[in-house]
Amino acid sequence: MPLPPRRPDNYSTDNCGICLEKLVIPVTTGETEARQEYDNASPRNREICPLCRQNTLNSEGRLIVDVVNEGGFSGGIDIGDIFDRDRWEEAQPEEWKKGQALLSLCQFADFEEAEELLRDEGVDPNAAYDDGTTGLHMAALNNSVEWASLLLKYGANKDQLNDSGESAFDYANSASSQDVIDLLTGHRSL
Template identity: 40%
Template structure:
């Protein structure tokens, strides 16, 4: 389930269960053996797992996601239970499946579930995309040790391409490291074949990025 952290706690719990599986929306929580009991803070015995569509029908997160893998995405334009239209039309003409999500993080309103579903379907059909996203996320978090394991293929899969790009902007991890003046990340990426002359969608090289923000340590490494 997506990690959605709302700003406010859900104040109400829908009385009915999931419209697909009919099981309660309050899911029993398994006690954690890693966390010591705190006498001053009670651990809830149940957690809410609820996705509310615009029509008012409620579903478990996994029930909707699993159903989306069986039915084409365009069929999810309508509620799987009552068949009312579920999508809204944005100003640019695109369709959005905006829902309310209640979970342990609270309430997240107007979450675009349609975009989440499309991403999951893309990842399932092409596991390479999921590895690419994981690698780029590790690099952005400066988790270089784990990122290097993926570059080597030590995680049991094919080595990840150091020139993988973010979906938006066409930036590589080397572009981002240059922006951040992160010399360690730059040196790591270059060792595994990152291309200094790789261009983003707007034509910028990693060196251009470093020069733009006056990241002189990065400039020196990229010029060497």
């Protein structure tokens, strides 16, 4: 089988890398519908250009795309992984989803909303990312006394270890986050 022709200099990432024809997702109402189309496609149809019917996966078997949206340009995105991750997250219990919301709110310093989740929804202050890193770990890494104080006020376990066996104190120490070190060791009050 001959190799496809070299891409022209004005090659657009909106084109199939093999037949160079414009790729169009037939749904226009949003990402949800695009994912539904992806989910409904057979595994084989997820791998081929709808126009030239050639394999669109890279050498590692991943469907890499460039995305342009309201957030700007992002290149080299594995869109299948994104859809698979979305599907996995949707299947998680509500408690996990609220914990992830808490982590996001704290990450963006929206401590008022985060406190509402902790107080009114009873969200676990020890909610963690996939690697076991908790919000308290992240507060320590960023020397955020407000974040750490909030989590400790609602019962965060300052001795909880992540998957690498590190505590929030270890994070604070490695980042020279003296304010959080003082908080964790009791030399600073909530």
